[in-house]
Amino acid sequence: MTKATTLDVPVGGRADPARMMEGRERRFAAALLAPAFIALMATTTFPLLHLGWTSLHRMDLAMPFMDGFVGLDNYRELLGDPRFWSALGVSLVYTFSTVILQVVLGLALALLVNGMKRGQALFRIVAILPVVLSPAVVGMVWRTFMLTPEFGVVDYLSMTAGLGSHNWLGDPSLALFSVVVIHTWQWTPFAFMVLLASLAALPEDIYEAARIDRASPWLCFVRITLPLLRPAIVMVIIMRTMVALTAFAAIFTVTGGGPGTATEILNLYAYRKSFTELSIGYGSALAVALLIFTLVITGVLFALRRAK
Amino acid sequence: MTSVKPTRRHVLQAGLAAVAFPALIRSAGAQDADLSAYKAAKIDWRQASGEQITVAVIPASYFDALIALAPQFEALTGISVRFEKIPPAQIRQKAVIDLTSKAGGYSTHAADPMYYALYAANKWVESLDPYLKDATLTDPAWFQPDDIIPAWRNANTIDGKLYGVPYDGEVTVQVYRKDLYDAKGLKAADTLEDYVANAAALNDPGNRLWGAALRGVAGAGQNVYIYSSLFKEFGGDWFPGGKFRVNGPEAEAALNWYVDVMRKYAPTAAQNWNWPDIADAFSQGTIASYIDANTSASVITNPEKSKVVGKIGFARWPKGPTGKRVSSIWNWGFPINASLPEKRKKATWLFIQWAASLQTQALTSYQFSGPAKRSGVNRLSLWKNPDFVKLMNSFGDNFVATTLDALEQDTDVNWRPRVPQWPAIGDTLATAIQQALVGQATTKAALDEAQRRLEPMMRG
Numbered sequence: 186m187t188k189a190t191t192l193d194v195p196v197g198g199r200a201d202p203a204r205m206m207e208g209r210e211r212r213f214a215a216a217l218l219a220p221a222f223i224a225l226m227a228t229t230t231f232p233l234l235h236l237g238w239t240s241l242h243r244m245d246l247a248m249p250f251m252d253g254f255v256g257l258d259n260y261r262e263l264l265g266d267p268r269f270w271s272a273l274g275v276s277l278v279y280t281f282s283t284v285i286l287q288v289v290l291g292l293a294l295a296l297l298v299n300g301m302k303r304g305q306a307l308f309r310i311v312a313i314l315p316v317v318l319s320p321a322v323v324g325m326v327w328r329t330f331m332l333t334p335e336f337g338v339v340d341y342l343s344m345t346a347g348l349g350s351h352n353w354l355g356d357p358s359l360a361l362f363s364v365v366v367i368h369t370w371q372w373t374p375f376a377f378m379v380l381l382a383s384l385a386a387l388p389e390d391i392y393e394a395a396r397i398d399r400a401s402p403w404l405c406f407v408r409i410t411l412p413l414l415r416p417a418i419v420m421v422i423i424m425r426t427m428v429a430l431t432a433f434a435a436i437f438t439v440t441g442g443g444p445g446t447a448t449e450i451l452n453l454y455a456y457r458k459s460f461t462e463l464s465i466g467y468g469s470a471l472a473v474a475l476l477i478f479t480l481v482i483t484g485v486l487f488a489l490r491r492a493k
Numbered sequence: 494m495t496s497v498k499p500t501r502r503h504v505l506q507a508g509l510a511a512v513a514f515p516a517l518i519r520s521a522g523a524q525d526a527d528l529s530a531y532k533a534a535k536i537d538w539r540q541a542s543g544e545q546i547t548v549a550v551i552p553a554s555y556f557d558a559l560i561a562l563a564p565q566f567e568a569l570t571g572i573s574v575r576f577e578k579i580p581p582a583q584i585r586q587k588a589v590i591d592l593t594s595k596a597g598g599y600s601t602h603a604a605d606p607m608y609y610a611l612y613a614a615n616k617w618v619e620s621l622d623p624y625l626k627d628a629t630l631t632d633p634a635w636f637q638p639d640d641i642i643p644a645w646r647n648a649n650t651i652d653g654k655l656y657g658v659p660y661d662g663e664v665t666v667q668v669y670r671k672d673l674y675d676a677k678g679l680k681a682a683d684t685l686e687d688y689v690a691n692a693a694a695l696n697d698p699g700n701r702l703w704g705a706a707l708r709g710v711a712g713a714g715q716n717v718y719i720y721s722s723l724f725k726e727f728g729g730d731w732f733p734g735g736k737f738r739v740n741g742p743e744a745e746a747a748l749n750w751y752v753d754v755m756r757k758y759a760p761t762a763a764q765n766w767n768w769p770d771i772a773d774a775f776s777q778g779t780i781a782s783y784i785d786a787n788t789s790a791s792v793i794t795n796p797e798k799s800k801v802v803g804k805i806g807f808a809r810w811p812k813g814p815t816g817k818r819v820s821s822i823w824n825w826g827f828p829i830n831a832s833l834p835e836k837r838k839k840a841t842w843l844f845i846q847w848a849a850s851l852q853t854q855a856l857t858s859y860q861f862s863g864p865a866k867r868s869g870v871n872r873l874s875l876w877k878n879p880d881f882v883k884l885m886n887s888f889g890d891n892f893v894a895t896t897l898d899a900l901e902q903d904t905d906v907n908w909r910p911r912v913p914q915w916p917a918i919g920d921t922l923a924t925a926i927q928q929a930l931v932g933q934a935t936t937k938a939a940l941d942e943a944q945r946r947l948e949p950m951m952r953g
Binding site for chain 1: 934
């Protein structure tokens, strides 16, 4: 006791030792946190704010004499830009179709493999392969090896099956379909792995009870499996949606947004505006628009996840 | 400190260069080579000794030849050179980003001639005329700047000022299968009509032979590269009455011709082809003729890959309805980054002068010790040098005569609109041409849409 008193006296006499320790600890924690916090601010928040700031400017490398603050002009122009709306449409079609396909196919595969007695491990290893490839590599492989008319594997199969040769990436109506297939091919294994793991963790006793009640397999699936898997499915949907909305590399390498603008997603349009046409200001506005859409859609999905 | 004495920094720099470019080690023996041809120039090559410059190039055999020779430049000048290879699809963006940052990351880079207007508008690169006129930096009697192919120099000149010295380049010509043409009694096309007739006569997709191929893939340097020549041959003008215009009857006629040839006589896949794909297909004997760069000859005459060696003929661009021939031309030139300190600018100029000199051009082409001897040399005198001509004519019938005629008579410096907005124009036109080609829009609709998009950009 005397020890504590003698220690306290020099600091002011009436300080509470516990509170003082707490304050010191908080300062220490703040000091420990600071580097990471500053690094995070510098690498994420600051560029984001800078992007927003740039989007309020006219910044055109081709016409540097026109540069300057323009307020919301870029956004006004964006709302009247048909190519923006078409790119947004392509982005939405691309996102929803790939996510739905991934979940449906991934779930089907997971159910199939979950019932397998042997070879599950092998199947899982094979399935993971596309996921670990870089999207740019996947794009190159599909573009040259699989989809080239008259020379590619897919076209050969199509010709052999009597469906004829098609310009899979050159025909505007087929190109979007092709890039959706490529993305689905690469990322379905992700959905498959997550859902397979969740399936394996489902409690067996509920199914046993259902069997005693003579529930049909379909009923079991709809009333037991799906509700139990719901959190996993929603999680897969959220993660895949965010990635699909910001997809870039595969489409860039496969079609570059073409033919024409048939596969030009919003991301690619912002890239072309900024780095090919060198209209950095307008390109930033497009990027901000994409950010807003991603946030809104993710917000909706999270809200759906909570609602029950 | 004299620059000849190897300091620790020099050793470190050399070490770094060696780590980065093993090719340099292999050719380090070149340092012993005879430098007297360079020393004949009445300038002090060592005036910027000790400087280090960084040169961005694309991965291509014609730059590899220069990289292999670079130790000679280092021995001559005491300037160390670091090369950075950037794929052609990214070099423009990387250069622009470096130039905007004003950090002087690349002292010089292989530049797209269509970008000089943009560079000049932003004052990112130096006018090279003062360097050419400065007697301490350039010996005109030795360097002979007028010997450099005028069409390429003009392409790198904006408002009368030269911004980049051409190092390597090309001109587009007709390439055809002489054996197939002879068998049917056909001649190389003199007009675009003849070209279509020839293609129609030989087109036989059932037997995997297509009549023609042109670049189909979208890009300012791909489909627009070929289309712009057609546009000019059909009487098009980018700035009628001083106002920018990409649509109109001449543009539609040119685009219709292009779409027609591609749809009727080219493989469907050609809609996504760039020149290497065309050259590969031609090498496999599946294409009867194409219009593209003369430099593609090195692919189709490579005996290891090509099945048509010895069966190839060359001819100039067919004439358009206006009776004009307008060839597409290209060169990789070297500008000087305006953000460099003065001494490094001089070092960069010495490098450029060395690379563009007759001696270096000869050493990297017909005198080159490696297997890939470059054909895109920048000197008129070399194109008339018997040794070089002999090597080049092994490419096929009429190669040198065609190239020289095309370079001297068939070029129009404004065949593409040389304005700072070119990157946007090129991309927008590329999209429009491809939309028309794949049937996403009619030629008129595609060109009108491009005009609608480009007008506000040109107004500023």
